[in-house]
Amino acid sequence: MAETSPSSARFETGMKTRRSVLGNAHVDRAEAGQTPFDQPFQELITEGAWGTVWSGQKWTKRERSMVTIALLAALGHDDEVAMHVRATANTGASPEDIREALMHVAIYAGVPAANHAFKIAKATYAEMDAAHAAGDKDEKSTA
Incomplete structure (x- = not known):
């Protein structure tokens, strides 16, 4: 090789x-x-x-994003779940897309894995929203 x-x-x-x-x-x-x-x-x-x-x-980046998050959640790779949830800002996967992917995780990989991934995704989206809001305030204050 x-x-x-x-x-x-x-x-x-x-x-x-x-x-x-x-x-x-x-x-x-x-x-x-x-x-x-x-x-x-x-x-x-x-x-x-x-x-x-x-x-x-x-596949589109959106599709890859959904599948990647579902696989990472199913395998319990928590840091990677958060990183890829943050990446949805660039891939086009919506929170609704990720919710649906995690619903699949619940059925096919287990409710505890999905429950934990939902917790991670919620916290990550909240951080992203806070950062976005802080960025909006900074832009408004300098205008």
């Missing part, structure tokens, strides 16, 4: 998609925290998750 390279076309596509979904600030923080120890892992997820799966042409 060939060694991955940050200059590969798949890496570049992955980085572009990763930034479009998670936002520049998130990706910049992740890149700044990268070390030689985790650099190969970061390359792997940038090429594999972002450059292949998230960059595919069959």
Whole structure:
């Protein structure tokens, strides 16, 4: 198997998609925290998750967002659930879309997993709303 390279076309596509979904600030923080120890892992997820799966042409980012959140919730990956709920601001998945995805989690992966994911999603949406409101106040005060 060939060694991955940050200059590969798949890496570049992955980085572009990763930034479009998670936002520049998130990706910049992740890149700044990268070390030689985790650099190969970061390359792997940038090429594999972002450059292949998230960059595919069959589903929209909205659809990928809903499926990703449902899978993360079902598997109990709480930090990733919150990160991907925040990413819905960029993917077009609405709170109603996420609610429906989590309803599926309840039936197919269990009520406790869905219950916890609902709690995370509610808190994350509340944080996003507060940040948006604070941003609106800042814009109004400087106008």
